[in-house]
Amino acid sequence: MSSGIRLLSTDFDGTLVAHGSDPVLDLGCMEYIEKLQENGVIWAINTGRSVDLLESGLTDFEFPIHPDFILTSERDVFRPSSNGGNWEPYGDWNERVAREHAELFHSAKSVLAEVVDFVNQKTKARLLYHTAGLEGLVAESEEELDRVTKFIDQAREKQPKFHYQRNTVYLRFCHADYHKGTALAELSRLLEIPREEIFAAGDHHNDISMLDGRFAQYPACPANAIPEVKEAVSSAGGYVASKAYGAGLHEALLHFAES
Numbered sequence: 001m002s003s004g005i006r007l008l009s010t011d012f013d014g015t016l017v018a019h020g021s022d023p024v025l026d027l028g029c030m031e032y033i034e035k036l037q038e039n040g041v042i043w044a045i046n047t048g049r050s051v052d053l054l055e056s057g058l059t060d061f062e063f064p065i066h067p068d069f070i071l072t073s074e075r076d077v078f079r080p081s082s083n084g085g086n087w088e089p090y091g092d093w094n095e096r097v098a099r100e101h102a103e104l105f106h107s108a109k110s111v112l113a114e115v116v117d118f119v120n121q122k123t124k125a126r127l128l129y130h131t132a133g134l135e136g137l138v139a140e141s142e143e144e145l146d147r148v149t150k151f152i153d154q155a156r157e158k159q160p161k162f163h164y165q166r167n168t169v170y171l172r173f174c175h176a177d178y179h180k181g182t183a184l185a186e187l188s189r190l191l192e193i194p195r196e197e198i199f200a201a202g203d204h205h206n207d208i209s210m211l212d213g214r215f216a217q218y219p220a221c222p223a224n225a226i227p228e229v230k231e232a233v234s235s236a237g238g239y240v241a242s243k244a245y246g247a248g249l250h251e252a253l254l255h256f257a258e259s
């Protein structure tokens, strides 16, 4: 690419994948990313999905191309596995992230308890658990999630490192220092590809940390992105596409290739 882009960080749902549309994937976008990969550009999917859910997504939607790296759960960094299995942690980042989260959730127990009470008593949202405990929640609507985040924003004032990522009706509790942006920064550090050679694209709240210009010089979003994302992309001097989903991603990649 003439812009010197060497690393792509793209969201999955709502950016590469157009749920409920036909086709779900934009073939032109897929072919273009494949062409970039052939020319040495590295493609990472940066998603809120876990490794397993991303793998099943790539299979279910019959992706014709495969990412070089995956950044999952809005925090972890994986590279292709060298000995069996598909992916393995890249460096010690994931371990460090897990440890910091365990410590944070321990010290923020009372804040978390307040949030759980609020959710149980004042909303119809459902709490989501995984092996390490409470992970987040799913609300009945984005309006309901607005009420929940408003409550958390107040409750976390006494524990500022306690934060959350939100994506449509889903919310995940997290450490304020870990998000798609810092996961991308870690990959950038490991690959020795600086911010000035990074493109990032996403559509929702949890993408803003990689689209505000701090970690990627070339941020973009498809037309279906929420207003807050478009605002962040514009403020960072990025590109807001006129087409939605994968077609918008393709449009943005072409825009930077030609600029």
Ligand SMILES: [Mg+2]
Residues within 6 Å of the ligand: 011, 012, 013, 014, 015, 167, 202, 203, 204
């Ligand atoms: Mg998305």
